[in-house]
Amino acid sequence: MKSEQKKTVWTVAGGAVLFLLILTLHPALNRAGDIGAMSALYIIAGWLASALGFAIFAQGWLLFSSQLSKGRLYTSALFLGVCVFDLLHTLGFVGTPFISHLISRDQSLWLLTLSRLVSSFGILFIFGGEVSSTLVSAKNSVLRRALLLTAVTLAAALSVFYMFSEALNSDAGGGIRTFLNVAALMLYLLTIGFIVYPRNVEKSSSLLIVIRSLVFLALSQAFYILGEEQGAVDLLLGAFSCVVAYYLMLKGVYRLTIEEPFFEERAVKEQINHLAYHDDLTGLPNRRRLLQQVDEMIARHAASSLRGYSALSVLNINHFKNINDSLGHVAGDSMLQTVALRIGEDIVHGEELFSMGGDEFAFLMTDRVSVESCMTRSRELLQMFDKPIELDSSEYHISLSLGISIYPGDGETAEQMVQNADTAVHSAKEQGVDIRRYTPLMQMKAKEKLKLENDLRRALERNEFYLVYQPQIQLSTRKLVGMEALLRWQHPKRGLVSPAEFIPIAEESGMIVPLGEWVLKTACRQNKEWQNAGYRPICVSVNLSLRQFMQPNLAGKIEEFLEEIGLDPRFVDLEITESMTLDKEKAFEQLQRLKDIGVYISIDDFGTGYSSLHYLKNMPIDRLKIDRSFVSEVLEDSNNAAIVSTITSMAHHLKLKVTAEGVENEDQLQFLRQQHCHEGQGYFFSKPIEAQEFENAFLRSALYGMPS
Known part of the structure; x- marks a missing residue:
């Protein structure tokens, strides 16, 4: 582009210098000129100009007919007429037999003036504005109009020549012709101004070539004007300037209307193709490209007689969702880019990194000598992240899980290899290990998990869920003060499915939201039924999932169905986990909305997650529930005893209630009473039991508050 700009500047400067030089040497050139030689050169220049004009027309009609623009069609039509006028002018000017009798x-000279006037108006019209596209079907109609206009103009011009020949050949006629030639010159210069100045953007190389063509057209026109007064040398120089101008116009129009659209279309296709096979965020090849590469790898193995191994590793960033939620999506995107860059910098021949979307990457390694070398390289990938990642001037330690499938052995197609490696990485995450190689047993478990998910989606409609209740006992009096509602699933074929098995699946699939709503409504209805039966009112505790808690309309929905049931909100205790408070601002707003409707808030499994005195002090919560893992070994482990004692003491100072989970024997109970723990919950008092059994065992018992 810069070279084209320099050429354009040099063309303008050179044209001006040439014109001034000719003016200076004009008398000597006229004396030295040979009329016969000049006529021959003039004919040659005229034929060249006409040929180039026809070439401009031809390229617009014959090349790449599927890529048309109005500028291209109009330019072609214009130069079809111009080349006819130029050819007739040349033949008439040098006295060609037969033509000289007509012209x-x-x-x-009048035909030349007419040609320049038409071309200057036409070029101003075409290049003075924006070029738009047109339909291919419009091509023939434009050609017909151009031919008709050329014929009519030529016939009209010849008629005028014969009717007013004396007036046109007079001094007044010569003055008019000079005026029209000057007008054409001004229009050429005006077109240059329209191209250069109105749009403050960098000009394409094609437009710069068109500008150079216009410079030579203006120079040619200046020589023609000079030739009217001073002689044939000027006309000859004007003719050859016109040849250069037409050549540049041919080249510029070709680039502008044919070559540039072609390359732009190809660039767009290449960009679309790149987007189809690459991840937009990291720039890495995507899953579609990965499948192609694995297909090629399998084909090479099949065609080769050499023995070797290739492997596909799928890497998943652990706890990426928590990172994304706590630091924000911008930081999450930056982390993905950093991970991609760190692995990418260590890639050697025979390896390639891919983005699988989200927080997953795939690493393909080929031509390995053994299975162990594949496993060793995979371990090296994980070791890259022993060093922390820097984000926003802070360092963060992350870890990755990796699943690997090795060819041959772990799949026969690209889809199988990718699927099996993905299955292996999810197995690694579930097992809490860094790396797992695919085994068929994993696939069986994955299918089982999928079937369980499908059954889970239908279980709510089929009323396969039910609630059990575990009592919460005041430790100082051993009286019932509350109960926790817990979900159970009675599968028609599998029998009782453990919550530890189906709750994670419900969370992954999103089923946890409707399930959580069902639990909350069912527990509240049961509590209201017991109150209506005359039992002393107690509080029912219900766990909220993260997805439930993040619903912006959660408080409104709870308030609505509590009014519908008729249950006072003070008999509802919502349990959340510490991880739900990572985003302090959102958590505070949500908790405040819940507190405004009158329910209680408890932090469940306290001490196992993101503990912060800051959120305990500021957030609207009522109770801490000490996790069972601390209570179960409180007498055997002094550290656990210290933790329980510290949590209890801290809660008292913050005026929060404390409930200990997992109480299993009298000794644990006595220790908790010594620490002034308010309430206890566990198998020592009762396992979770169904509603009717809970009513019989606790609500009817005078010991636990049965009214007289």
């Missing part, structure tokens, strides 16, 4: 020398 005299003076009339040929």
Whole structure:
């Protein structure tokens, strides 16, 4: 582009210098000129100009007919007429037999003036504005109009020549012709101004070539004007300037209307193709490209007689969702880019990194000598992240899980290899290990998990869920003060499915939201039924999932169905986990909305997650529930005893209630009473039991508050 700009500047400067030089040497050139030689050169220049004009027309009609623009069609039509006028002018001017009887020398000069005037108006019209596209079907109609206009103009011009020949050949006629030639010159210069100045953007190389063509057209026109007064040398120089101008116009129009659209279309296709096979965020090849590469790898193995191994590793960033939620999506995107860059910098021949979307990457390694070398390289990938990642001037330690499938052995197609490696990485995450190689047993478990998910989606409609209740006991009096509602699933074929098995699946699939709503509504209805039966009112505790808690309309929905049931909100205790408070601002707003409707808030499994005195002090919560893992070994492990004692003491100072989970024997109970723990819950008092058994065992018992 810069070279084209330099050429354009040099063309303008050179044209101006040439014109001034000719003016200076004009008398000597006229004396030295040979009329016969000049006529021959003039004919040559005229034929060249006409040929180039026809070439401009031809390229617009014959090349790449599927890529048309109005500028291209109009330019072609314009130069079809111009080349006819130029050819007739040349033949008439040099006195060609037969033509000279129809067109005299003076009339040929009028044809030249007419040609320049038409071309200057046409070029101004075409290049003075924006070029738009047109339909291919419009091509023939434009050609017909151009031919008709050329014929009508030529016939009209010849008629005028014969009717007013004396007036046109007079001094007044010469003055008019000079005026029209000057007008054409001004229009050429005006077109240059329209191209250069109105749009403050960098000009394409094609437009710069068109500008150079216009410079030579203006120079040619200046020589023609000079030739009217001073002689044939100027006309000859004007003719050859016109040849250069037409050549540049041919080249510029070709680039502008044919070559540039072609390359732009190809660039767009390449961009679309790149987007189809690459991840937009990291720039890495995507899953579609990965499948192609694995297919090629399998084909090479099949065609080769050499023995070797190739492997596909799928890497997943652990706890990426928590990172994304706590630091924000911008930081999450930056982390993905950093991970991609760190692995990418260590890639050697025979390896390639891919993005699988989200927080997953795939690493393909080929031509390995053994299975162990594949496993060793995979371990090296994980070791890259022993060093922390820097984000926003802070360092963060992350870990990755990796699943690997090795060919041959772990799949026969690209889809199988990718699926099996993905299955292996999810197995690694579930097992809490860094790396797992695919085994068929994993696939069986994955299918079983999928079937369980499908059954889970239908279980709510089929009323396969039910609630059990575990009592919460005041430790100082051993009286019932509350109960926790817990979900159970009675599968028609599998029998009782453990919550530890189906709750994670419900969370992954999103089923946890409707399930959580069902649990909350069912527990509240049961509590209201017991109150209506005359039992002393107690509080029912219900766990909220993260997805439930993040619903912006959660408080409104709870308030609505509590009004519908008729249950006072003070008999509802919502349990959340510490991880739900990572985003302090959102958590505080949600908790405040819940507190405004009158329910209680408890932090469940306290001490196992993101503990912060800051959120305990500021957030609207009522109770801490000490996790069972601390209570179960409180007498055997002094550290656990210290933790329980510290949590209890801290809660008292913050005026929060404390409930200990997992109480299993009298000794644990006594220790908790010594620490002034308010309430306890566990098998020592009762396992979770169904509603009717809970009513019989606790609500009817005088010991636990049965009214007289």
